[in-house]
Amino acid sequence: MGTPISRSARRLRYPKTREFSLFYWPSQRGSLQYTNMVLSIPITPDTEAKLRAQAAVVGVDVETFAARTLERVASRPPLDELLAPLRAEFDASGMTDEQLADLLEQAKHEMRAERRARHAS
Numbered sequence: 001m002g003t004p005i006s007r008s009a010r011r012l013r014y015p016k017t018r019e020f021s022l023f024y025w026p027s028q029r030g031s032l033q034y035t036n037m038v039l040s041i042p043i044t045p046d047t048e049a050k051l052r053a054q055a056a057v058v059g060v061d062v063e064t065f066a067a068r069t070l071e072r073v074a075s076r077p078p079l080d081e082l083l084a085p086l087r088a089e090f091d092a093s094g095m096t097d098e099q100l101a102d103l104l105e106q107a108k109h110e111m112r113a114e115r116r117a118r119h120a121s
Contacts (some may be wrong), residue, residue, distance in 0.1 A: 055065035
């Protein structure tokens with residue numbers, strides 16, 4: 001394990017924000033090896049309070065909560081990958097962008113009409 005970075009070296013100052021530092025030292029959890037990464041992220045006091053509250057709800061410290069959240073977000077596939085099948089289907093349909101926009105607009109109005117009908121009954 002290397003020498004920790006000094007407090008002044010890892011702090012970035014942003015007006016009207018609080019710094020949230022995530023210290024993630026190497027550890028062994030199950031068969032996974034975690035690496036050391038120090039992040040300094042400027043966040044608002046409101047966001048800091050929300051992070052702390054959410055961490056408390058699940059019973060972990062804020063660093064663990066933030067690390068788990070970052071791992072979950074980083075493991076998601078990119079949007080382009082998720083949309084690839086839909087784009088391929090659109091390309092194969094021969095539909096124009098305008099036709100697709102009209103189709104989506106029509107579907108939106110039909111869904112709203114169905115919702116209004118359900119709430120009215």
